[in-house]
Amino acid sequence: MKYIATIEDHDHVVDVDRPGEVLIDGQAHRVNLRSIDGVHLYSLIVDDCSFELHVERHHGVYYVQIGGDRYAVDVEQERLKRLRALGGQRHEEHGGATVPAPMPGLVVKLLVSEGEAVEANQGLVILEAMKMENEIRSPRAGVVEGIAVAPGAAVNKGDALMAVTQPQAVASTGSAPDGA
């Protein structure tokens, strides 16, 4: 299976067909990846060099932190990428539970708390932008998790405010290695 991994605006062809080996742009590397905590931490050995990775996935992009550096890696199957280049649409995975800020602004008030069950369209956050108070509403029914903002915090457009996850989705991510 071939993938295109995009990092810092560079595309790399990554072939992962053979166990214990990957080809990056045709160059072979011996690799061994192990999960440490079952969630975010991984130990990776590449050609006898040891790395520890902290990995989170948001909107299909892998954020890999090594030491103090964080890299954003976009990974797509080569076949799909080629199809898309021919005019197809990228297959967007649904299930992004994050509620992003629809505009830059200042968080005035949180209307919900961590772990609270909410209905679709229920108000989550009051965001002040351009001197107007705007109620940000839940896109779905679910449970509030990972509230990422506090009153007084300034947010940019697209910043995650919180996640609203469906209860069954919470249960099923338990076994996923990158359940971030």
Next chain:
Amino acid sequence: MIRKVLIANRGEIAVRIIRACRELGLDTVAVYSDADRTSLHVRRAREAYRIGPAPAAESYLNIGTLIDVARRSGAGAVHPGYGFLAERADFAAAVMDAGLAWVGPPPEAIEIMGGKIRSREAMLRAGVPVVPGTVEALADDGAEAAAAEVGYPLMIKASAGGGGKGLRRVDHPSGLRAGLEAARRESLKAFGDDEVYLERAIEGARHLEIQVLADNHGHTIHLGERECSMQRRHQKVLEECPAPFATPELRSRMGQAAVAAARAVGYQNAGTVEFLLDPGGGFYFLEMNTRLQVEHPVTEMVTGVDLVKQQLRLAGGRQLRLVQEEIAWSGHAIEARINAEDPYNQFLPSTGRIAAHIEPTGPGVRVDSSLYEGLDVGLYYDSLLAKLVVWAENRAAAILRMRRALDEYRIAGVKTTIPLHQKIVDTTQFISGSYHTDFLSEAFVTEVRDDPALTRAAVIGATLLAHQRHGMVISHLAPAKGPSEWKLHGRRARMLR
């Protein structure tokens, strides 16, 4: 004689105080809000009392409840830590009125040092240098004349101010009126008081502070300086002891000024006098923090004095056994504040459950922390999670040790400022020691190292995880677990046979 101490705080500082109490053989009483039932300070204390719901105003700031718990538990003393009620004269007075020992200075000293205009006046009388500026609260009439006398650029400061609120810099006379209005409005909103005064702005200033200790018998000493210039939005980020360029002569002069400042207000117990140091070596009183500081460990590492134990001894009315001439500074210590903030996203606060937690250890490393795996980091309190402190024989070795310790530190589940510190310790400004209070910029950590090995590791890690996610067979990712319990049982059984 104190036998039992109530710790009116939470988080890492409550854990720190409990440690000192236990080493002194004192019983400990923790208090907790509903958000903190399983917090480390509750689990480490001998007794623990619920004091209310999660919001601090209904729990950690509730003086009546805290005094009630102190009485019920039979505590003989109250340690306020820092933050919350630590600098509230009314709390200190309430503790003393209840017949308990207050681990801090007299309420009168808190009162004087709590107001910037009051404290500047007291310092001027005591002969302690203050930043040139207006002595009395500024009236709107004649503000222009007062400002011209102070000179531009200048700072408008709220008398009640702190944490950067009610603070405005004015570069030209044309900006004075707007600055005054904004500072007054902000101060009124934050502190319920709109008194302001003017100070000359000092360019390229460093922020140094002196630790003092005073007993109830007229004996006051200082334990040298801490360098606190590494700040972001007027919040300290990293501290050092000693300051990179401090000479024994400067330390001695600042130390004497700090002791004079403490004496001028009848100070007792541990306190910290903050100074601005101008590029020419002149220093000016900024304010006094009438409590234990967050960054007290760097002084402890270098002087060998346990400040919390000293506080508890002094609160019990004991005499200082330390004398100024015997205080010695050995080696170098650095503290990195680890906050639950995302340095890659405007330092927005980060919440969540701690999924993995691996603390650095090894020679010269100290971690003051309240973290554990499974802890829910919520929105209710300060974002400070832990303090990583290193000590080494000199500054260069301490920086290398800090870099090593930061590399060992793993916290997963919330975003932390560890990457910020990893960037700071690699800058030439920090390594050379020539940084001042506006060194940290907003976009400080967004650049990544262009290291092909790291980039390749990131590509491989992300691709293997994507491959696994797509349900493909993966033989690269082996489970972390060792042999199964069944196999181990079999092996053990064979060995015993």
